[in-house]
Amino acid sequence: MNFSRRDFIKFASGSVIAASCTPSVALSACATAPRSLAFNNLHTGEELESCYFDGRNYINRELARIDNICRDFRLNQVHQMDKNLFDMISLIQSELGVDTQVQIISGYRSPETNQALRSVSSGVAKKSYHMLGQAIDFRLDGVNLKQVRDVAMDLKAGGVGYYPRSNFVHIDTGPVRHW
Incomplete structure (x- = not known):
């Protein structure tokens, strides 16, 4: 059976609500539903x-x-990303009832890139989860950023940063926290 992203959203919406928005429970409730995302690296x-x-x-080639x-485009370095980030984004979209493009601001960052960004911005962590492939900065095309942040925080699946001036939300698979 072939599921579209829209079919997944419809199926997962009911499952996520029934599973009380706990990520592990929500994902197990729709564990048999395919998960798809559309990305745009800005x-x-x-x-x-x-x-x-x-x-x-999970489909390794995908x-x-x-x-x-999600690679470090500055140095063209690819690193394995934590697939739980993509599941979190799928859950966020499901909760919001949207099927929209994930606009990537930053995925993996090499230590060199992270240090270069730290030298020009106080908002870049020295031990960033981006360097481990465990963080992504993104926005959902056409979706209110505050809503994305609120749903991400409700999931309690990791770190959530809100950057309205820069127009993105940060999520990571580290400890639950927010800023």
């Missing part, structure tokens, strides 16, 4: 639609494609 202009979970298993679009 720095490179690359776009990607990917069904990265087929309803039973995860590798997502890793590539």
Whole structure:
């Protein structure tokens, strides 16, 4: 059976609500539903639609494609991203009832890139989860940023940063916290 992203959103919306928004429970409730996301890396202009979970298993070739679009574009370095980030984004979209493009601001950052960004901004962490492939800065095309932040915080699945002036939300798979 082939599920579209829209079918996933419809199915997952009811499952997520029934599962009281706890990420592990919510994901297990819709564990048999395929998960797809559409990405746009705003720095490179690359776009990607990917069904990265087929309803039973994560699809390694699709995860590798997502890793590539989330790469450190400054040094062209690809690093394995934590697939739980993509599940969090899928849950956020499901909760919001949207099926929209994920606009990537920053995915993986090499230690060199992270240090260069730290030298010009106090908002870049010395031990950033971006360097581990465990963080992504993004926005959802056409979706209110505050709503994205609020749903991400409700999931309590990791760190959530809110940057309205820069127009993005940060999520990571580290400890639950927000700023």
